Amino acid sequence: MAPRVEHLVTSGQFSLDGGTWDVDNNVWIVGDDHEAIVIDAAHDADAIAAAVGDRRLAAIVCTHAHNDHIDAAPALAERTGATIWLHHDDLPLWAQTHPDREPDAWLVDGQVIEAGGADLRVLHTPGHAPGAVCLYDPGLATVFTGDTLFQGGPGATGRSFSHFPTIIDSIRDRLLTLPPETKVLTGHGDSTTIGAEAPHLQEWIARGH
Structure with missing residues (x-):
């Protein structure tokens, strides 16, 4: 049975550096009728468990450890027995929430x-956060980018633990080398493709300076 991708939007708050903002997060569920992986357990363990x-x-795979991407992960893990995965470089951010x-x-x-017929390859893509990762499944022609790459450009780098030149390097070297037809499923907002974003790299670099 071929794996499929399901999409859930949950709402809550993002907090960092003393500020708090209302946010809507994309939660991605990848798998088949028997087994699944959740990418970014955001805000609402009940809604994710129901989906x-x-x-x-x-597995519950965290693309990075900003609170809005991990706040529901322990509750979801306790309910389901799933393993929570995170890149070790984001442990300081994780510890702020948990x-x-x-x-x-x-x-x-x-x-x-x-799991569930999916093969998610981990791409370490620091910049938005030190331990940020993207998850690429060649069979699905899809990459889950968290907050590293959005429709229209890179994720934010104006707060603690982030670095603009690093995110540009990550996107150029790890993401824009993927096939242009690869779907980009993001942590917030609309999806895009590698082919749609790749031509704008120099614009992003100019905008960041």
């Missing part, structure tokens, strides 16, 4: 997380 249904939840519970496993660049 997963009676399938086995194999000081008493570490993730269960560490993401490493190049590893493949398999």
Whole structure:
């Protein structure tokens, strides 16, 4: 059975550096009728668990550890028995939201997380956060970019733990080298493709200086 991608939007707040903003987050569920992976357990464990249904939840993969992408992860893991995965470089950010519970496993660049027919290859793409990752499934011709790449440009780099030149390097070297037809499913807002974003790299660089 071929894997499929399901989309849920949850609402809550993003807090960092003393500020708080209302946000809508994309939650992605990848798998088949029996097993699934959740990418970014944002805000609402009940809604995410309902979308997963009676399938086995194999993993909760965090693209990075800003609170709006991980706030529901422990509750969802407790309910389902799923393993929470995060890149170790984002542990300081994780600890701001969940000081008493570490993730269960560490993401490493190049590893493949398999479940429900999906093969999600981890691409370490720092810049928006030190441990930011994207997840690329060649069979689905899809990359889940979290807050690294959006429709229209890079993720924000104006707050703690972020760095504009680093995110540009990550996008250029790790994402824009993917096939142009690759779908880009983001952490917030609308989807795009690698082919639609690639021509604008120099504009983003100019805008960032």
